[in-house]
Amino acid sequence: MDEFISLSYGSGGKKTSRLIDEILLPALSNSSLSQLGDGALLKVSEDIAFSTDSYVIDPYIFPGGNIGKLSVCGTVNDLLMCGSIPKYLSLSLIIEEGFPTEKLKEVIDSVSIMAKASGVQIVTGDTKVVDRGHGHGIFINTAGIGERVKGISYGKENIRTGDMVILSGSCGNHGVSILNAREKLIETEILSDCAVLMEAAEVMFHYGNKVRILRDPTRGGVATTLNEFTENTPYTIEIQEDKVPVDGEIRTACELLGLDPLYSANEGKFLAIVDPGIAFEAVEALRKLGICKNASVIGEVTELMPSKVLIKGVLGGRRILDKLSYDMLPRIC
Numbered sequence: 001m002d003e004f005i006s007l008s009y010g011s012g013g014k015k016t017s018r019l020i021d022e023i024l025l026p027a028l029s030n031s032s033l034s035q036l037g038d039g040a041l042l043k044v045s046e047d048i049a050f051s052t053d054s055y056v057i058d059p060y061i062f063p064g065g066n067i068g069k070l071s072v073c074g075t076v077n078d079l080l081m082c083g084s085i086p087k088y089l090s091l092s093l094i095i096e097e098g099f100p101t102e103k104l105k106e107v108i109d110s111v112s113i114m115a116k117a118s119g120v121q122i123v124t125g126d127t128k129v130v131d132r133g134h135g136h137g138i139f140i141n142t143a144g145i146g147e148r149v150k151g152i153s154y155g156k157e158n159i160r161t162g163d164m165v166i167l168s169g170s171c172g173n174h175g176v177s178i179l180n181a182r183e184k185l186i187e188t189e190i191l192s193d194c195a196v197l198m199e200a201a202e203v204m205f206h207y208g209n210k211v212r213i214l215r216d217p218t219r220g221g222v223a224t225t226l227n228e229f230t231e232n233t234p235y236t237i238e239i240q241e242d243k244v245p246v247d248g249e250i251r252t253a254c255e256l257l258g259l260d261p262l263y264s265a266n267e268g269k270f271l272a273i274v275d276p277g278i279a280f281e282a283v284e285a286l287r288k289l290g291i292c293k294n295a296s297v298i299g300e301v302t303e304l305m306p307s308k309v310l311i312k313g314v315l316g317g318r319r320i321l322d323k324l325s326y327d328m329l330p331r332i333c
Contacts, residue, residue, distance in 0.1 A: 072115055097132040171269060172250045237299060
């Protein structure tokens with residue numbers, strides 16, 4: 001392999017074969033991918049979940065991960081949030097001419113590590129190389145298939161008055177990490193929370209349909225996702241400000257920069273609306289997992305202001321948490 005990726009690596013010729021044989025297959029090989037077809041024949045149950053996502057993060061290597069790790073975690077987590085067990089992923093690379101080959105190996109190694117940790121196989125994919133200056137390093141597209149867990153049907157239509165809101169851990173880490181990595185605003189390195197939520201989701205699967213809905217609050221953060229839950233419904237979600245877990249360095253960074261951690265992206269947390277009878281038991285079970293040590297019940301479903309999300313401050317006052325009309329930080333996933 002050359003030191004840098006050239007346009008010929010996307011031509012479909014000898015250099016494309018070398019990229020596949022020397023970087024992709026050694027890291028990702030399995031019986032389906034080794035066929036090198038444009039598709040794959042898969043064994044799945046009758047009920048499946050399907051998800052697709054594209055990753056354009058800047059920088060593509062960040063504290064706590066890189067675009068390869070993010071692409072697997074993001075798609076696997078989306079499948080988990082549907083109430084399914086992830087099984088298969090596709091992986092498509094758009095690489096800019098001049099991209100360092102060693103960086104590509106690092107990205108693909110992370111894909112391999114996270115796929116194995118998630119129990120999924122990369123079964124098909126594609127590689128394109130674009131002209132220098134047109135690709136910002138590397139972009140990745142993934143699609144995923146999961147087998148639906150029997151007896152589970154998540155959706156906002158299941159939400160009821162009195163249900164409780166669970167956040168699986170401290171919020172805002174990914175967005176603040178990427179901002180700091182990009183702009184070097186704070187000397188302290190802030191790690192992204194990028195992680196697979198497999199074990200945490202399995203805890204929630206145990207409770208069947210007493211869990212109304214699961215969602216990972218990525219772009220737009222916790223506040224935006226809660227608004228998606230209440231939109232066009234008769235329900236209000238009211239959260240308690242002092243119950244929302246926020247890591248100290250994230251809170252400090254947000255105060256310095258005038259940001260709100262509730263709108264900052266996460267890549268290793270989920271929100272759940274659950275039956276009040278299992279809320280605190282579920283939180284205790286989640287806290288036994290290192291990734292969810294700060295899990296908390298942060299609020300409840302009411303009908304105080306239909307279709308709105310409210311936050312109640314420590315002094316008792318309430319304010320509306322609306323969707324933002326602007327992008328607080330672009331290119332974070």
